[in-house]
Amino acid sequence: MCDLRKAWLCAGWNLYTLRKNPRFYLALVMGCLLCWMLTDRTLAISRDFHTNLQVFEAFIWCFADGDSILYASLVLMLVLSAFPRLDAAGSYISFRAGRRAWLLGQVLTVLVITLGYCLLLLVCSMLLGAGRVHVHNAWSDTATLLSFSPGGFDPAFAVTRKMVKLTLPYPALIQIFVLLFLFMLLLSSVQLAFTVLKSRQTGTALALLICLTGFILTPERFMQWLNLPLEFTFYANLLSAWLSPLQHATYMMHNFGYDLLPRLSTSMLLLGGVSAALLALSALRMRHYNYVFSGGIAHD
Amino acid sequence: MTDTTAPAIQAEGIRMRFGADTVVKGITCAWEAGKIHGIVGRNGSGKTVLMKCICGFLRPTRGQARVFGRVIGKDVDFAPDTGMLIEAPGFLPHETGMNNLLWLARLSGLKGRERVRACIHLVGLDPDLKKGVGKYSMGMRQRLGIAQALLNDPRLLILDEPTNVLDKQGVRDVHALLMGLKAQGKTILLASHNPLDITTLCDTVREMDGGVMTRLS
Numbered sequence: 001m002c003d004l005r006k007a008w009l010c011a012g013w014n015l016y017t018l019r020k021n022p023r024f025y026l027a028l029v030m031g032c033l034l035c036w037m038l039t040d041r042t043l044a045i046s047r048d049f050h051t052n053l054q055v056f057e058a059f060i061w062c063f064a065d066g067d068s069i070l071y072a073s074l075v076l077m078l079v080l081s082a083f084p085r086l087d088a089a090g091s092y093i094s095f096r097a098g099r100r101a102w103l104l105g106q107v108l109t110v111l112v113i114t115l116g117y118c119l120l121l122l123v124c125s126m127l128l129g130a131g132r133v134h135v136h137n138a139w140s141d142t143a144t145l146l147s148f149s150p151g152g153f154d155p156a157f158a159v160t161r162k163m164v165k166l167t168l169p170y171p172a173l174i175q176i177f178v179l180l181f182l183f184m185l186l187l188s189s190v191q192l193a194f195t196v197l198k199s200r201q202t203g204t205a206l207a208l209l210i211c212l213t214g215f216i217l218t219p220e221r222f223m224q225w226l227n228l229p230l231e232f233t234f235y236a237n238l239l240s241a242w243l244s245p246l247q248h249a250t251y252m253m254h255n256f257g258y259d260l261l262p263r264l265s266t267s268m269l270l271l272g273g274v275s276a277a278l279l280a281l282s283a284l285r286m287r288h289y290n291y292v293f294s295g296g297i298a299h300d
Numbered sequence: 301m302t303d304t305t306a307p308a309i310q311a312e313g314i315r316m317r318f319g320a321d322t323v324v325k326g327i328t329c330a331w332e333a334g335k336i337h338g339i340v341g342r343n344g345s346g347k348t349v350l351m352k353c354i355c356g357f358l359r360p361t362r363g364q365a366r367v368f369g370r371v372i373g374k375d376v377d378f379a380p381d382t383g384m385l386i387e388a389p390g391f392l393p394h395e396t397g398m399n400n401l402l403w404l405a406r407l408s409g410l411k412g413r414e415r416v417r418a419c420i421h422l423v424g425l426d427p428d429l430k431k432g433v434g435k436y437s438m439g440m441r442q443r444l445g446i447a448q449a450l451l452n453d454p455r456l457l458i459l460d461e462p463t464n465v466l467d468k469q470g471v472r473d474v475h476a477l478l479m480g481l482k483a484q485g486k487t488i489l490l491a492s493h494n495p496l497d498i499t500t501l502c503d504t505v506r507e508m509d510g511g512v513m514t515r516l517s
Contacts, residue, residue: 091357092404290359
């Protein structure tokens with residue numbers, strides 16, 4: 001109980017230090033800008049065709065897509081690269097809290113920041129669509145237009161007939177939000193674990209490497225590497241969906257009951273399980289971690 | 301219940317290696333409670349590393365440290381009932397001294413602001429000073445560092461060059477403060493380059509050279 005109180009204090013101190021951190025404000029602004037840029041495609045169609053939107057649709061159509069998740073995650077890394085604080089200030093905090101409470105504090109910090117950032121994206125996307133939205137658990141005219149229009153729209157849209165037919169906005173929102181959160185949590189856990197295991201540079205580099213695999217392990221690249229003809233696209237999708245962490249976070253790359261892609265629950269378990277394992281590894285390593293700090297003024 | 305007859309600090313064969321470089325070479329010694337103990341030595345002789353091992357920041361490659369009978373890294377993470385000033389604490393530059401210390405006090409389970417105010421007063425600073433620590437002089441920061449070490453009224457103080465950047469008056473104030481703490485029965489382990497610290501304050505003095513410790517007096 002005492003540990004938990006101290007862990008919350010450590011997390012509180014971490015968050016308190018963000019108040020004067022310009023990177024934090026830059027990430028907030030960039031997150032909002034990114035949200036505006038990514039959701040504008042959907043909103044533009046709603047504007048052009050004078051169709052309404054379900055309140056969460058801008059978020060759903062935007063973050064059901066892997067690329068959007070990747071861009072948003074990279075912005076989040078800007079804030080999270082400041083943690084864990086292992087400088088003199090962090091060491092003095094750790095001395096009073098104890099190693100276990102301190103690490104738990106870092107985990108809480110990561111959870112709070114990641115969750116807060118995901119909520120920021122959600123709220124931002126909701127505000128951008130304000131004025132022509134409804135809150136019912138039913139797809140809007142814009143969704144119908146995008147998914148059933150015979151002419152079709154930009155194929156980059158994550159709106160598909162499959163999604164509109166198989167699910168409703170609220171369950172889709174929850175699933176997409178959880179996938180987004182878990183992918184960002186995975187990046188944060190990699191960063192935290194490898195900072196404690198090796199160094200801050202290694203932690204950040206590995207988190208960026210995971211982002212990079214999202215760019216690399218796409219179905220198109222598998223088609224190219226394996227020289228697959230078009231009729232074998234399914235196998236490229238399969239490889240990408242199972243091997244790429246980003247595709248595990250991409251709603252559309254999942255099994256909705258009729259193929260061999262990972263199920264949503266499988267991906268959630270994988271992303272959450274790997275994150276939990278990494279955090280447990282950090283806890284083990286933390287018991288023997290050597291604080292190498294020199295004094296001076298902290299950079300907050 | 302801690303055994304009061306036991307030494308405050310015991311180093312049992314502490315060896316610390318960073319890569320190929322052995323910085324502390326199997327130090328075994330005990331420091332009695334209720335006294336001021338000095339460690340002198342050149343830069344890079346291993347004083348700070350030894351103190352970090354005793355505090356619990358570094359896990360010795362071999363051997364162990366005991367503080368009040370408790371093995372650091374086994375029984376406890378960090379030295380119990382201890383205040384320390386090793387290097388300078390990385391205070392948050394935009395926050396006041398009071399705010400910086402309030403966070404540390406909360407983590408130590410201290411409630412209210414009175415203890416923090418008292419500690420800041422004790423080192424000759426103004427707790428109501430509104431400027432951020434980043435604008436403090438080096439000496440003021442060092443005084444604030446000493447104040448944070450005293451926050452939870454510890455039985456043991458581990459101080460690495462506490463008078464390093466202080467002016468003459470500052471040195472005199474710290475000396476008086478440490479003598480007062482000794483009179484209260486506190487144990488103080490002090491590393492210093494300043495001969496005045498050693499001659500004025502210390503009951504025992506050990507010298508470190510190349511990671512090895514010898515007793516001087």
